[in-house]
Amino acid sequence: xxxxxxxxxxxxxxxxxxISHVFASIAPRYDLMNDLMSFGIHRWWKTRLxxxxxxxxxxxxxxxxxxxGDVGAKIYKSKGTSxxxxxxxxxxxxxxKQKLDLPLHWLVATGEQMPFADNSIDVITLSFGxxxxxxxxxxxxxxxxxxxPGGQFLCLEFSTPVFWLKPFYDFYSWAIIPRLGAFVARxxxxxxxxxxxxxxxxxxxxLCDQFTKAGFGDVxxxxxxxxxxxxxxxxxxxxxxxHQLERQ
Ligand SMILES: C[S@@+](CC[C@H](N)C(=O)[O-])C[C@H]1O[C@@H](n2cnc3c(N)ncnc32)[C@H](O)[C@@H]1O
Numbered sequence: 001x002x003x004x005x006x007x008x009x010x011x012x013x014x015x016x017x018x019i020s021h022v023f024a025s026i027a028p029r030y031d032l033m034n035d036l037m038s039f040g041i042h043r044w045w046k047t048r049l050x051x052x053x054x055x056x057x058x059x060x061x062x063x064x065x066x067x068x069g070d071v072g073a074k075i076y077k078s079k080g081t082s083x084x085x086x087x088x089x090x091x092x093x094x095x096x097k098q099k100l101d102l103p104l105h106w107l108v109a110t111g112e113q114m115p116f117a118d119n120s121i122d123v124i125t126l127s128f129g130x131x132x133x134x135x136x137x138x139x140x141x142x143x144x145x146x147x148x149p150g151g152q153f154l155c156l157e158f159s160t161p162v163f164w165l166k167p168f169y170d171f172y173s174w175a176i177i178p179r180l181g182a183f184v185a186r187x188x189x190x191x192x193x194x195x196x197x198x199x200x201x202x203x204x205x206x207l208c209d210q211f212t213k214a215g216f217g218d219v220x221x222x223x224x225x226x227x228x229x230x231x232x233x234x235x236x237x238x239x240x241x242x243h244q245l246e247r248q
Contacts, residue, residue, distance in 0.1 A: 012134050019132050020089060022190045023067075027091035029185040031068055031099070036184060037177055037191075043070075045229045046127060048222070049156050050074045052233060055081050059122035062086055064111050064143070065129020069096035071156075072104050075125065086114060111139040116146040123147075127156035131201045140214035147236040153216060159223070159230035160203040169228065173198070204230050 010018065026033065034042050049071065055061060059081045063072040066085030076083045084105040087093050093106050109115055111126070111133050124143050133139045143153055161169050173195045181191025202210060204221050207230070211219045216234030223230050 015134050018193075019134075022187075022193055023089040023132075024091040025187050026185050026190050027068070027089065027095045029187075030092065030095065031070070033181065033185050033191075036180055041225060042128075042229075045156055045224050045231070046071050046074055048224060049125060049127060049154050049231055050078050052154060052222075052231065053079070053123055053125065054152060055079050055123050057081060060084070060120070061123045061125065062114070062116070062121050062146070064114070064124055064126045065132065066127075067092045067096065067129075069100050069102075069104060069106075071125055071127050072096075073100050073102055076102055076104060086111070112142060114142055114146055118145055119148050121146045121148065121151060123152045123154070125154045125156075128158065130155055130157050131197050137210065137214060140210060140216075144215045144236055149236055149238045151236045153211075153234045153236070155207075155211075155232045155234075157207070157230060157232070158198040158201065159207075159227055161225075161227040165226050165228070204232075207232055 023030075053061075053075065057080055059079070061075055061079070061081050062084045063069075063075065064086050066072045066087050067089075069085050072083045072085040075081065082105065084107055085093070085096065086107045086109050087096075088108065088110045090108045093108055097106060107115070111129065112135060124147060126143070130136055130139065147153060177195055178188045178191050181194075182188035185191070201207075204223065204227065208219045208221060211232060211234040215236070217237045218235045219233070221230050221232045
């Protein structure tokens, strides 16, 4: 079986290794690079995600691919709920733990296989992580498995911008970002991967279809910054299928 890492064709195992390497190498400069590349706008996108999240005080929320904990911290501050940050990279988790002095729970695990019981989580958020996962359909099904019936899934990801923005966006992406990555993070290849992976990722409507195929209902999306980023939303249906009820 073949997979892609940006525009390179690799095996799924090689892809996972390369992605682990990318995040291990950029972890110390990850937050700074995000601010520089997006002029700080990623913070606003993440705030929009938290505004869309509905949770009572005793809800259990998982921020998958939570990295250095930006979204987890925003959720905790705004909702006061228990937040578990799950990420495959121990380097990203360590960078987050050092940065944040909040009672968040941290777990090194992958989205393909989360250590949670069926129907046990109220809300799962995923920001800028799905694109890096090797089997996105398997991850979406795993998220659906872990959510309680009626549970919310919110996914923030780079997407396809409106046509008139594309020439400027392409110029900025190809000419500026890898140079910034080389100068600030000393990892131009990691930021070349970022740009390529965004272009390989499904557009807004294609991602809606993937959500629906994985079993989510009420699927919808909002574009931010003219579609540079999109927030997709889905709900696990209230009525479980027979085999899911048997497992409860
Ligand atoms: C671009 S960062 C996003 C971090 C954070 N959510 C944010 O918005 O700033 C992508 C994160 O996905 C994590 N990741 C990549 N593949 C993963 C997987 N299969 N399962 C869980 N996390 C994964 C990486 O370790 C990295 O921390």
